[in-house]
Amino acid sequence: MTRPFKTLDDISEVMGGDIAGKRVLVREDLNVPMADGQVTDDTRLRAAVQTVAELADKGAKVVVLAHFGRPKGQRNPEMSLSLVTRPFSHVLGREVRFIDTDGAAEAIDAMGEGDIALLENTRFDAGEEKNAPEIVEALAALGDLYVNDAFSAAHRAHASTEGLAHVLPAYAGRTMQAELEALSAGLDNPARPVMAIVGGAKVSTKLDLLGNLVRKVDVLAIGGGMANTFLAARGVDVGKSLCEHDLVGTAREIEEKAKAAGCEILLPVDALVAREFKAHPSYRVVPVGGVEADEMILDAGPLSIAEVVLRLEKVKTLVWNGPFGAFELPPFDTATVAVAKAAAKRVKAGELVAVAGGGDTVSAMNHAGVADDLSYVSTAGGAFLEWMEGKPLPGVEALRKA
Secondary structure, eight states, X not given: OOOSSOBGGGGGGGGGGOOTTOEEEEEOXXXXXXXXXXXXXXXXXXXXXXXXXXXHHTTOEEEEEOOOSOOTTSOOGGGOTHHHHHHHHHHHTSOOEEEOSTTHHHHHHTOOTTOEEEEOOGGGSTXXXXXXXXXXXXXXXXXXXXXXOOGGGTTSOOTTTTGGGGTSOEEEOHHHHHHHHHHIIIIISOOSSEEEEEOSSOXXXXXXXXXXXXXXXXXXXXXXXXXXXXXXXXXOOOTTSOOOGGGHHHHHHHHHHHHHHTOEEEOOSEEEEESSOSSSOOEEEEEGGGOOTTOEEXXXXXXXXXXXXXXXXXXXXXXXXXXXSOTTSTTTTHHHHHHHHHHHHHHHTTSOEEEEESTTHHHHHHHHTOTTTSSEEEOOTHHHHHHHTTOOOHHHHHHHHO
16 A cells, blocks of 8 residues: 555665664654543553554664643643653553653663653643744754654644654654544545534534535535534524524535535434433424424434435445534434444445544544444544644644655
8 A cells, every 4th residue: 555654664764674772753642631640541542552562662762752731831740741651651561761851862872772761741842832943953863763643733733743754754653544544535535425424513613624525525414503503594493502693604605515516415304302401301303493492402303313324325435523412411312323323333344434533523432332333533633623624734744745
């Protein structure tokens, strides 16, 4: 498979293929949530294991670069990566040493082959987020090779995510590689027909995303609160549902762009409505034109689910961002769970490539019990959304040019 970027498979081109004793700077995303000194979700730590372990097994001195929190260029002990060193070591199953920025060169020189170290928070220096040349130069002096394994930070043109790729031999790590290959199969070079599902609360936060998708997909199913704005644009009274009435004109424009591009837009035809925003309230299933003035649309109804599933059976690629309803509040998780399970079934049968990510999507897929059954579920958040919007990602573009 020809790739537009180099991976660890290509690292043999460098230094005669022997990287034993070479200093490899590996950018990872270790920005994990913590409470009472404990990591509460180690997903990002686990995602870093494959690349770090593979390089260490080849005898490299592996120096992990990462940020933690938003220290805004100031040293803050509560955001020191020393707090993450032990949890990372535990997940990795190997010793990981912590290296402060001061005296880093000497500490790295003292490392043995196959040793792993975690450098202090890159964002403790204000020049990191500015991609300052002097910071790029200082970091580059610590390594012989650069590996970017942090897709979730690839939408930032920072010194450790973009700048280093221009001054050191640069490669994509295994997690970065998997993400880029999955995204390529999702929108860049997909098997057609392609369907996108976009949910969430507001149209205003996803204008760029919707504008890009109608030009790239064959079917666009819209759910969540944003579907109410599109329904209102079609003259439907959505009662007291979440709705951006000031954007109905924008919704009509998006529908016109979709029509011109040959993209079919699917909106709910029926809905679960309630008067209270809570789990297990009294609710009704009604056609979208039957919502009372004091009722809220909180999920797509059974006819809407059936229509989406029917379209799903006819496409080869699915890209999903955002739930259909208030999935945290049963029974308003019904549409999200039903469609997710239908997608997972087709993926298992080898009939569909399904890529999901961004915002609440990961939580929704976990809630539906299908996160491991889809082709790829991205935890990248902002980077995933910017990719869906068709925006170039600086960290990825730098790898393409490396």
